[in-house]
Amino acid sequence: xxxxxxxxxxxxxxxxxxxxxxxxxxxxxxxxxxxxxxxxxxxxxxxxxxxxxxxxxxxxxxxxxxxxxxxxxxxxxxxxxxxxxxxxxxxxxxxxxxxxxxxxxxxxxxxxxxxxxxxxxxxxxxxxxxxxxxxxxxxxxxxxxxxxxxxxxxxxxxxxxxxxxxxxxxxxxxxxxxxxxxxxxxxxxxxxxxxxxxxxxxxxxxxxxxxxxxxxxxxxxxxxxxxxxxxxxxxxxxxxxxxxxxxxxx
Amino acid sequence: xxxxxxxxxxxxxxxxxxxxxxxxxxxxxxxxxxxxxxxxxxxxxxxxxxxxxxxxxxxxxxxxxxxxxxxxxxxxxxxxxxxxxxxxxxxxxxxxxxxxxxxxxxxxxxxxxxxxxxxxxxxxxxxxxxxxxxxxxxxxxxxxxxxxxxxxxxxxxxxxxxxxxxxxxxxxxxxxxxxxxxxxxxxxxxxxxxxxxxxxxxxxxxxxxxxxxxxxxxxxxxxxxxxxxxxxxxxxxxxxxxxxxxxxxxxxxxxxxxxxxxxxxxxxxx
Amino acid sequence: xxxxxxxxxxxxxxxxxxxxxxxxxxxxxxxxxxxxxxxxxxxxxxxxxxxxxxxxxxxxxxxxxxxxxxxxxxxxxxxxxxxxxxxxxxxxxxxxxxxxxxxxxxxxxxxxxxxxxxxxxxxxxxxxxxxxxxxxxxxxxxxxxxxxxxxxxxxxxxxxxxxxxxxxxxxxxxxxxxxxxxxxxxxxxxxxxxxxxxxxxxxxxxxxxxxxxxxxxxxxxxxxxxxxxxxxxxxxxxxxxxxxxxxxxxxxxxxx
Numbered sequence: 159x160x161x162x163x164x165x166x167x168x169x170x171x172x173x174x175x176x177x178x179x180x181x182x183x184x185x186x187x188x189x190x191x192x193x194x195x196x197x198x199x200x201x202x203x204x205x206x207x208x209x210x211x212x213x214x215x216x217x218x219x220x221x222x223x224x225x226x227x228x229x230x231x232x233x234x235x236x237x238x239x240x241x242x243x244x245x246x247x248x249x250x251x252x253x254x255x256x257x258x259x260x261x262x263x264x265x266x267x268x269x270x271x272x273x274x275x276x277x278x279x280x281x282x283x284x285x286x287x288x289x290x291x292x293x294x295x296x297x298x299x300x301x302x303x304x305x306x307x308x309x310x311x312x313x314x315x316x317x318x319x320x321x322x323x324x325x326x327x328x329x330x331x332x333x334x335x336x337x338x339x340x341x342x343x344x345x346x347x348x349x350x351x352x353x354x355x356x357x358x359x360x361x362x363x364x365x366x367x368x369x370x371x372x373x374x375x376x377x378x379x380x381x382x383x384x385x386x387x388x389x390x391x392x393x394x395x396x397x398x399x400x401x402x403x404x405x406x407x408x
Numbered sequence: 409x410x411x412x413x414x415x416x417x418x419x420x421x422x423x424x425x426x427x428x429x430x431x432x433x434x435x436x437x438x439x440x441x442x443x444x445x446x447x448x449x450x451x452x453x454x455x456x457x458x459x460x461x462x463x464x465x466x467x468x469x470x471x472x473x474x475x476x477x478x479x480x481x482x483x484x485x486x487x488x489x490x491x492x493x494x495x496x497x498x499x500x501x502x503x504x505x506x507x508x509x510x511x512x513x514x515x516x517x518x519x520x521x522x523x524x525x526x527x528x529x530x531x532x533x534x535x536x537x538x539x540x541x542x543x544x545x546x547x548x549x550x551x552x553x554x555x556x557x558x559x560x561x562x563x564x565x566x567x568x569x570x571x572x573x574x575x576x577x578x579x580x581x582x583x584x585x586x587x588x589x590x591x592x593x594x595x596x597x598x599x600x601x602x603x604x605x606x607x608x609x610x611x612x613x614x615x616x617x618x619x620x621x622x623x624x625x626x627x628x629x630x631x632x633x634x635x636x637x638x639x640x641x642x643x644x645x646x647x648x649x650x651x652x653x654x655x656x657x658x659x660x661x662x663x664x665x666x667x668x669x670x671x672x673x674x675x676x677x678x
Numbered sequence: 679x680x681x682x683x684x685x686x687x688x689x690x691x692x693x694x695x696x697x698x699x700x701x702x703x704x705x706x707x708x709x710x711x712x713x714x715x716x717x718x719x720x721x722x723x724x725x726x727x728x729x730x731x732x733x734x735x736x737x738x739x740x741x742x743x744x745x746x747x748x749x750x751x752x753x754x755x756x757x758x759x760x761x762x763x764x765x766x767x768x769x770x771x772x773x774x775x776x777x778x779x780x781x782x783x784x785x786x787x788x789x790x791x792x793x794x795x796x797x798x799x800x801x802x803x804x805x806x807x808x809x810x811x812x813x814x815x816x817x818x819x820x821x822x823x824x825x826x827x828x829x830x831x832x833x834x835x836x837x838x839x840x841x842x843x844x845x846x847x848x849x850x851x852x853x854x855x856x857x858x859x860x861x862x863x864x865x866x867x868x869x870x871x872x873x874x875x876x877x878x879x880x881x882x883x884x885x886x887x888x889x890x891x892x893x894x895x896x897x898x899x900x901x902x903x904x905x906x907x908x909x910x911x912x913x914x915x916x917x918x919x920x921x922x923x924x925x926x927x928x929x930x931x932x933x934x
Binding site for chain 2 (some may be wrong): 813
């Protein structure tokens with residue numbers, strides 16, 4: 159194997175980026191670092207490879223641009239960007255893009271799309287009458303039942319909270335930012351709902367459904383922009399609460 | 409690095425193992441899912457990535473992986489004679505070798521039945537466009553957040569007056585004896601782009617390849633910086649549009665927010 | 679922003695907001711987005727400009743090359759305007775965009791051609807034999823609406839200070855190309871019964887029609903095009919013209 163020189167440090171950077179500490183492995187990046195595809199982040203076999211990490215012959219390699227998170231037993235990368243990949247049990251927002259006599263096809267912010275069978279809804283839908291319940295452009299809050307090898311998801315609308323969403327609008331953030339929007343134990347999103355007076359449904363696919371007064375919706379939009387813009391900085395919650403507080407005073 | 413053959417300088421005064429100045433920026437387009445802009449010498453190239461996504465036309469999709477579809481396109485004003493818009497044999501070939509090189513870097517098996525479009529727009533061409541395009545394209549793919557085993561770094565080697573030189577200029581390309589673009593996956597050192605045009609003998613081939621691979625590693629450091637800077641200006645990731653390098657008579661006109669048509673403003677207020 | 683304009687549902691919010699005299703980006707209905715024009719960015723071109731109008735970005739390259747005249751105008755030069763709606767510029771440009779691109783190029787071409795900015799007879803080298811071909815190429819890199827206005831701006835400013843490249847074609851010294859006053863193109867979208875200047879791609883998407891006007895320095899209309907499957911009342915067209923005249927002055931003012 160050809161070993162490259164360690165990449166030069168380059169300009170000093172702010173944030174959580176630190177210089178590599180492990181001198182044992184050239185190019186190895188440590189926890190808290192911003193890593194790039196191809197970066198070595200440990201020796202194969204020493205630690206479990208999580209999301210965004212690939213086992214190479216000798217080294218664990220980062221496969222996505224993102225923040226390296228190293229725990230005692232595993233290492234993974236939180237991506238900066240990237241499309242949503244559906245997982246079983248995910249709650250998400252979907253938009254109807256087509257329907258057949260017995261199913262709807264949803265856009266769920268994935269290339270492969272998703273489908274919902276008429277028997278997986280709270281309604282008893284007669285064959286051929288799917289369009290009377292939901293049509294192209296309609297929005298729903300759904301759960302992922304299964305994901306096949308191709309990445310296509312089967313959805314359900316049976317379950318607490320799952321429903322068709324009337325009026326309102328859909329906004330988007332990076333799927334990787336959804337946990338930040340929710341905040342610790344849902345504290346942040348609760349504050350956003352309280353201050354804006356809006357009804358909000360958050361999809362793990364990065365799509366957010368919002369309904370309320372114009373001013374409230376506008377405030378939510380600003381909050382989402384702020385969350386979206388700061389993929390790896392600490393203090394997102396404080397920043398958001400700042401926006402909400404400022405609006406309240408104004 | 410020591411200048412080899414300094415007594416017989418190159419047309420633009422570089423030493424034999426010197427690369428032209430490079431500016432590389434990631435995250436420069438609003439619509440593209442990932443993007444990069446590179447100025448390499450006088451080359452100016454914009455790359456925008458879309459995908460993985462379902463294409464308008466479904467044919468050619470693979471059931472087991474994503475298709476990396478690179479389109480290399482030259483602007484009509486990018487070369488000295490106006491180039492007719494649209495595809496030609498040269499751009500089709502370059503599109504193919506770039507697509508294949510990038511397929512090596514992307515974890516294509518993660519996104520079956522989709523397409524990853526890599527659009528390369530050459531705004532100004534000045535020798536070495538395919539290496540510059542490949543370098544910028546892999547940065548744009550990483551900027552799009554795609555899962556990749558590595559970036560791709562590229563640089564060309566040339567032969568001029570029997571000497572091996574790095575990153576041949578337009579004159580050296582036109583009047584030199586050979587040109588060999590090289591692209592590698594820097595962490596493994598594997599070669600994913602290799603073409604050659606001209607004449608390269610047994611006593612030069614090995615050293616030319618080694619020099620090219622070493623240059624690719626220097627390019628890799630620039631790619632890393634471009635991607636890291638994207639997120640580290642002030643911790644906020646927004647699209648930055650750096651100004652293009654200009655030539656004599658460059659002028660920049662800015663109309664900012666203040667200048668609202670006055671008559672209409674009153675109308676609105678009524 | 680990472681929002682994919684195709685996948686995010688457009689509700690009536692854009693329209694409703696315009697109905698109350700506001701726009702999603704905070705502009706007033708008659709306000710143009712900020713723009714930046716960098717000229718002299720392509721060494722291989724005789725004139726060039728990079729235009730950024732809000733989120734729209736395009737590069738214009740102008741080339742002068744000797745060619746034969748049209749038989750019916752033996753002593754006039756030839757202008758050729760082409761625009762590429764490249765797949766890099768928008769997720770929705772994933773197909774053949776030739777029709778849309780040609781319309782924009784032709785409208786922009788008419789505005790430039792009829793404004794008197796270019797003296798067609800001044801492009802003649804030898805009557806009936808050789809004239810200058812003026813090739814105006816527009817390369818769209820980022821599409822956020824209103825390519826008409828951005829294109830005219832780019833073409834007009836890229837030609838400032840341009841010279842006939844006589845030396846490149848063995849015809850002696852380079853001499854400056856004489857240029858008259860530039861035209862200004864202004865595009866309005868009709869949304870919720872209101873006319874809005876300089877629509878974004880989102881606004882174009884919800885509009886009930888579009889009207890584009892190119893005005894010369896005296897405020898005369900030199901090109902006009904309705905588009906986007908909409909209809910306008912005569913009063914709306916007249917109002918658009920009045921608004922275009924005042925807006926053109928503002929644009930000209932900022933260019934001085």
